[in-house]
Amino acid sequence: MPKMSRIGVPPVSAKARWERETLEPTLRKSPERPGPFSTISGRPIERLYTAEDVEARGGTASPAPPGNFPYVRGLHPTGYRGKLWTMRQFAGYGTPEETNQRYKDLIAAGGTGLSVAFDLPTLMGRDPDHPLSLGEVGKCGVSITSLADMERLFEGIPLSDITTSMTINSPAPMILAMYLVVAEKQGADWRAISGTLQNDILKEFIAQKEYIFPPRPSMRLITDVFAFCSAHVPRWNTISVSGYHIREAGSTAAQELAFTLRDGLEYVQYGVDAGLDVDDFVPRMSFFFNSHSDFFEEIAKYRAARKLWADAMRDRFGAKNPRSWQLRFHTQTAGVSLTAQQPYNNVVRTALQALAAVLGGTNSLHTNSLDEALALPTKESATIALRTQQIIAHESGVANVVDPLGGSYFVEALTRDMEREVLTYWDTIDRMGGMVAAIERGYPQREIAEASYQFQQAVERQERIIVGVNDFVQADEKPLEILYIDDTTADTQLARLADLRRTRDHHRVQQSLEALKTVAHGRGNTMEPLLDCVRAYATVGEICDALREVWGEYEEVPVI
């Protein structure tokens, strides 16, 4: 109830008074720029935010302190004073030996975790000799055909001393099996090793499109990994539910958050339906978000993410372990925001995006290289990207204090806006019967395609300025030296594959693939037979083909 003044009229709010007495005379003398004043996602932004604006949204300008539910201000009471975020640079190209060398360089430069980029044939479960692999071997990442390549990839890198993130989805269980066998051969204890498997198939159907099997058997592979790891590899992060690709495909910030977290809820539901206890597997789930160019919108997104997840785990799934409530996430700066034109400007874009991720409380971070829009990074550009994080961590002073933006009227109001928009999307998806059903109807795909087209239109009309692209253009640009990947990788990998097929125990390979098919037809956990296939040096393509025989392949209806 507003307080009534003596003459019975509600008092004018402080903001309204300021608008009348201070703002209006100013606007009469000097009007504002034409705008639009809106975020990169198209969200209108007010001129000024006050405590009234936060309250009007049902939010609070003083959320619970860090380390307390619902963790808007962060998971850890000490923020980055305890431990800095992990500087985890995604890398991989060419042969396993070339990538191995890049990892050793990154470790020597102070990188604190590895992150493997696989090439498209590996990601799609195809061997280098498949017709669709033509021209793709070793191009977008490292080529891993069998356990032998995985052994080469981690040669001289003790898996007990490093954490490894592996960006792979449809063949995630096969690659995890390879990693575990390499660890076994190095003498590392499965109970002690740690790392992250992306293993997030839903966003593949939604955005990145690296799917193999239909949604339902794909979901089974994921719950098999949950169950296997909670029993045998307890420190492994079994899934990294990813918004990165959704955002890169053109979604808004709120869509990225809504679809990603809703994907997360879908995995939890499937885990529960498979008979797992929420508090047994949810603490090993992690998330992966984009950091785009709109500074405050991104910060609000991360803060809202923690609250939404904590609420949903506690109230929707009845999780009791606080670790189930705590959303941990990796961030990568927005590749899509980087330009081929005047590429050195990309260092600045990336620095701002990285700062947003840090102020939003990211647990680990990848910063893109300035040549992202041209090629895979050179060693020099990858080093500048890592140095960007080190400058934020060690020079800017932002890591001295926990959640410095907490209580900012603008950030708190935006956090609340983000939360409300996400909840509206969740309602819609729940009404469709969940995320798998929504994907089958093409709902998130259509929402993203629409947002991406709207953004492109705004760029075309110059309502959105991209420096160096649609304004401040420079005619006389000098070309940048880029990493050029030739075809020797394909030749090497093809020769190795032929050699492997000649020298391995053919009978053992066939037997292990048959055993896998039997389990796939039934209901058992696929991880054990997958480990046997890997130990027999069956290839990624052969293992995926065996499962294609059982489950078929997914084909999407394209949405424009």
Added chain:
Amino acid sequence: MSQKIRVVIAKPGLDGHDRGAKVIARALRDAGMEVIYTGLRQTPEQIVSAALQEDADVIGLSILSGAHMHICPRIIELLREKGLEDVQVVLGGIIPDQDVPKLNVMGITGIFIPGTPMQHIVDFIIAHARARL
């Protein structure tokens, strides 16, 4: 005569990054062209056969994975075999500078890297496809 320009937009190879292909497909359609989007993971054979069936004036390829130097020559060769030399082939994606002259020699004259204005692509296609109509 106001016959619509017919464009097949295709994603060859294993790459699933289809944001660019879809945005361009829609922009060309909004510019009054007849657009057929093939969907993902098309082989060169499938793309050329789509162009034949759809009586396409233009094939627009979107390749971000680095496989263009394998895929493009194969498509050009297949078009020649089918007597479709007059179909204009344009290419969008991540294409290193050093590959551009080789692609030009092959007959791919429209090469559009990230940041190219859509209107530029529309104008290019209109200018080069009109000759056939």
